[in-house]
Amino acid sequence: MANRPTINDLMYLGVDGGGTKCRAILVDQENRVIGEGNGGPANPYHGVPRALESIVNATDNALRSAGLKPEDKSRVVAGLGLAGVNVPSLYTIVKQWDHPYYAQYLTTDLHIACIAAHNQIDGAVIVSGTGSCGFAHVGNDTLTLGAHGFPLGDVGSGAWMGLECIKAVLLDSDDLGPKTAMTELVAEQLQARGIMIVERLNGAKSSDYAKMAPLVFAAAEQGDEIALSIVHEGAGYLTDVARKLWQLNPPRMAMLGGVSQRIVDWMDKDIAAKMSEALNQPEFGAVQFARTQFETQSRIAVE
Amino acid sequence: MANRPTINDLMYLGVDGGGTKCRAILVDQENRVIGEGNGGPANPYHGVPRALESIVNATDNALRSAGLKPEDKSRVVAGLGLAGVNVPSLYTIVKQWDHPYYAQYLTTDLHIACIAAHNQIDGAVIVSGTGSCGFAHVGNDTLTLGAHGFPLGDVGSGAWMGLECIKAVLLDSDDLGPKTAMTELVAEQLQARGIMIVERLNGAKSSDYAKMAPLVFAAAEQGDEIALSIVHEGAGYLTDVARKLWQLNPPRMAMLGGVSQRIVDWMDKDIAAKMSEALNQPEFGAVQFARTQFETQSRIAVE
Numbered sequence A, B: 001m002a003n004r005p006t007i008n009d010l011m012y013l014g015v016d017g018g019g020t021k022c023r024a025i026l027v028d029q030e031n032r033v034i035g036e037g038n039g040g041p042a043n044p045y046h047g048v049p050r051a052l053e054s055i056v057n058a059t060d061n062a063l064r065s066a067g068l069k070p071e072d073k074s075r076v077v078a079g080l081g082l083a084g085v086n087v088p089s090l091y092t093i094v095k096q097w098d099h100p101y102y103a104q105y106l107t108t109d110l111h112i113a114c115i116a117a118h119n120q121i122d123g124a125v126i127v128s129g130t131g132s133c134g135f136a137h138v139g140n141d142t143l144t145l146g147a148h149g150f151p152l153g154d155v156g157s158g159a160w161m162g163l164e165c166i167k168a169v170l171l172d173s174d175d176l177g178p179k180t181a182m183t184e185l186v187a188e189q190l191q192a193r194g195i196m197i198v199e200r201l202n203g204a205k206s207s208d209y210a211k212m213a214p215l216v217f218a219a220a221e222q223g224d225e226i227a228l229s230i231v232h233e234g235a236g237y238l239t240d241v242a243r244k245l246w247q248l249n250p251p252r253m254a255m256l257g258g259v260s261q262r263i264v265d266w267m268d269k270d271i272a273a274k275m276s277e278a279l280n281q282p283e284f285g286a287v288q289f290a291r292t293q294f295e296t297q298s299r300i301a302v303e
Helices: A048-065 A070-075 A088-095 A109-118 A158-173 A182-190 A195-200 A206-210 A213-221 A225-246 A260-266 A269-273 A282-302 B048-065 B070-075 B088-096 B109-118 B158-173 B182-190 B195-200 B206-210 B213-221 B225-246 B260-266 B269-273 B282-302
Strands: A011-017 A022-027 A033-039 A076-082 A103-108 A123-128 A132-138 A141-146 A253-256 B011-017 B022-027 B033-039 B076-082 B103-108 B123-128 B132-138 B141-146 B253-256
Touching: A011 A048, A011 A109, A011 A282, A022 A048, A022 A282, A033 A048, A048 A070, A048 A076, A048 A088, A070 A076, A076 A109, A076 A282, A088 A103, A088 B195, A103 A109, A103 A282, A109 A123, A109 A132, A109 A253, A109 A282, A123 A225, A123 A260, A132 A225, A141 A225, A158 A182, A158 A195, A158 A206, A158 A213, A158 A225, A182 A195, A182 A213, A195 B088, A213 A225, A225 A253, A225 A260, A225 A269, A253 A260, B011 B048, B011 B109, B011 B282, B022 B048, B022 B282, B033 B048, B048 B070, B048 B076, B048 B088, B070 B076, B076 B109, B076 B282, B088 B103, B103 B109, B103 B282, B109 B123, B109 B132, B109 B253, B109 B282, B123 B225, B123 B260, B132 B225, B141 B225, B158 B182, B158 B195, B158 B206, B158 B213, B158 B225, B182 B195, B182 B213, B213 B225, B225 B253, B225 B260, B225 B269, B253 B260
Parallel strands: A011 A076, A076 A103, A123 A253, B011 B076, B076 B103, B123 B253
Antiparallel strands: A011 A022, A022 A033, A123 A132, A132 A141, B011 B022, B022 B033, B123 B132, B132 B141
């Protein structure tokens, strides 16, 4: 292959793919960020073709922002950290697709987030964003908790809080459940009441439900009992997840995702106090993962 | 229009359309059943084109079983009772589609089920099948409770029981919730445990979740506490629905749907004791609805 890039031409790409969007960064051999780009939803559980399209879009946008062309994907060593590939069949499909990169290394969004948060291989993370889950990697042990997706699991996530909110509001509107302050907040946000809420949410995705999470916090802070019970259930679950992850003795634990900064205040104090700051964004973990995997393979190839 | 059918050529069609399937009967002017047919899912909330296709398929099957042809739809006065058209925008879409019938009259699946169950206009029904809801029509009052669809509502339905079952089993598999006998029952039915359950349920519809409801009853009957709490919550909700419907003083109340015969045993005894048998299948209510509407309109036209 005459045009095959040499090692010196290669760049590293890190992709963090979730249910709402995916984000890519491009770094050179000295680990300097030379480009970045976004794409649409990239959770293969919600559709493999759409996820792959989003990843390619994010890649092309990152290349473009670096002054490069789509064809330069052949010079890219890509690390993909995707939601949903904890499901074995989806892992296999994405691992085996006819990708446009020089090399592709696939792992979960949790794994790259954990590497990035701690700037090292060992650590633990709890995610509370659109979805929720826990992850720890210590020595040879890996533990994943939750990551079951919406609506099967994801307790303590934005989508779960939003769904519980709507369920309570609909019970209220039928006068078959307690009154809740969330009814007025939802009426304002969706411009809908009762059965019209069902209409508004026709075809709603987990990210649409997650938009209701701030209403639940707002009502809970006003002392609304139903909102408080939702927040307490979610925070209690995440506390249980954290306790289970600590049993592996990770050196650090961090909370990630758009809901984490608010829900951590409702978790058990001893657990909340032990959370560390996340050091880097997940896409940097994807780069680190790709580089480690690629260098290990190259070393093996030379040996 | 030379080929426009005369009143004497007309037949009545009754269609009961739900989330799992739709069923049509064809009757002649003397109300004798001359054909019947089934079609696929017909809840417009889950997709209008598919629902309309299912309705046309059920119609064609009914015509065929009567020795008639698809073209004979032009001689049919159709009564459609559909799930999902309690949502106003969906009602409008289906009411206005370019239907192939002589005339079409649209209402909810609940309304036709209620007419059929009591062989009269006034009455009340509680549905616990794939979904759940309550409905009463007394004099000029109509009350609909629930009918919010999966996963927003439908407490006490098969789909809701199935989802609650899977949520509990996944918590058990992460050792973040109590042990439940449903774990083994689900493992047997889905041939999957833990994250593999998530994989099996990728793209699952409400009807797929409803297939898990018998496991919940089985575990509850063995005394499994988690299964008992699901069954009690579902039955408690349906009891509340019944009490609210009785406030309208309907002459009769009946329970309908594939889960109703099992869950009624867990409802409050006083409420369960007052349930009457359903007299006819919903599709007969659709015929009665179509006939009443058509005759009223014809009378108005003559006047």
